[in-house]
């Protein structure tokens with residue numbers, strides 16, 4: 124079976140079960156300021172899972188493009204990729220466990236033809252402290268479907284401690300069998316939906332060589348063990364909870380959110396755990412092998428050495444996998460509009476591209492990999508994702524980036540070799556001078572030179588530099604988007620920077636006025652400021668009335684007229700929290716933070732926020748503002764656009 128067959132039969136199968144097939148959303152979420160990439164099939168469905176009516180009904184299925192930046196460092200083994208396709212089906216308050224589980228089983232065993240004896244499943248153990256029940260309902264349904272194929276599906280409670288023994292269904296805790304966008308039940312922010320899940324695993328068999336050589340060999344192996352014997356091929360999330368201030372409440376409806384990696388289901392079908400050996404990667408990987416000297420013409424890869432670096436067989440395989448993953452992911456990201464830059468999604472793309480470019484230099488790959496990758500991706504995916512057929516445009520972006528950085532990177536890669544010791548300062552120098560991202564320095568430098576290199580030290584250097592290079596650039600801090608990075612800043616007129624700063628302070632006033640008017644449960648969900656307008660997202664579950672909008676606008680303008688001073692103090696995070704400074708729940712803050720406050724003293728200030736600045740010195744500098752729009756961005760999230768009134 125090929126990836127095309129599996130994708131197609133999944134969609135057909137769920138169409139026959141009454142689902143409407145929708146096309147993949149872009150990799151950059153359209154209406155979700157809280158996340159950089161679409162990392163799961165459920166993200167575009169969020170508002171419908173929360174209760175909004177989906178225009179196409181209550182049963183939806185798709186194949187969704189996904190990108191997970193958090194997996195970049197995992198790429199290189201046989202199963203992790205940054206970009207992947209997730210097959211998904213959803214019940215939006217329609218069917219639940221009793222239907223989903225038998226359907227999944229039917230799909231995997233009958234449609235795809237997987238042997239049920241190699242399928243194992245997991246369910247949520249429950250958590251008394253959190254008052255979350257154990258999922259015995261799913262167990263019952265799984266036992267019934269296995270019984271139909273003559274398999275007695277026994278349960279076991281602590282496979283991670285005792286091994287699998289003769290079990291088929293295993294209970295795990297919330298670190299394994301709970302799903303929300305932000306992780307386990309305790310990590311979820313208020314308002315976030317989530318629920319227990321039931322995952323399906325494919326068993327490649329006890330003879331798998333990977334397991335024999337694995338560090339896990341002595342431990343009792345179980346389905347969630349990392350040795351490589353088992354591969355998770357799908358996850359049924361029973362999304363029925365929402366996080367509240369005090370615990371959990373039930374969502375207005377019980378949802379099913381299923382997601383399964385296409386390449387992984389294919390790997391199971393091939394009974395080969397290496398996703399890079401599936402047809403999805405075939406032509407790209409063989410092209411790469413052809414073009415890389417350590418593969419080309421060498422009969423004994425193990426003996427190949429490059430410069431002083433002996434890479435060995437495992438090393439060669441890892442490099443090919445990383446190149447294949449990063450090339451494919453970059454093409455998809457660019458096709459969806461991402462451009463290399465120094466911030467957010469653009470920075471992640473830049474990281475992928477610079478790693479590819481650095482590998483070319485380090486491993487002496489002369490061939491230009493970009494045209495090959497663009498063609499291979501077009502051939503394999505063009506029919507399903509037509510955006511990747513815009514090869515000329517995609518290639519231009521790639522070549523641009525290559526030109527911009529190749530020379531610098533090349534010198535940087537060589538420069539690394541000169542250091543006996545690389546710490547934060549040196550790493551920052553390499554970043555600033557040659558454009559080498561921190562991660563790449565860490566990866567390319569010999570391990571003994573980076574023993575004392577910590578990300579925090581690099582960040583400290585980075586911050587120092589930013590302060591020195593003057594604070595026209597607003598760092599992403601306190602949830603306010605990076606409005607202008609230093610590069611852009613030089614090109615922008617002072618006037619534009621000034622406007623963005625005015626709007627930045629006005630945004631703090633807006634945040635305050637919203638809470639005054641609508642209640643203290645209003646929370647910032649995201650924001651983005653440019654010289655033309657400020658866009659502010661906050662949690663609130665209904666449309667604002669014209670009166671409320673007017674009142675909020677008036678409050679902001681009153682405080683502007685009152686000509687209040689704006690100041691900041693630096694303090695430990697805990698102290699900042701104690702003083703009541705607002706912060707953005709999705710953001711990770713350093714131990715020491717800046718608190719910007721509006722008013723004469725910190726204790727009594729009307730507005731206090733964790734924020735990197737910059738701000739006007741006195742509110743009167745803002746002039747006057749106007750709310751130009753108020754709209755929904757998702758269930759429970761509203762967006763206000765604020766502009767300077769001329």
Ligand code: SER
Pocket residue numbers: 162163164165211302358359360380381382383
């Ligand atoms: N949202 C779940 C996941 O990403 C299932 O679709 O695993």
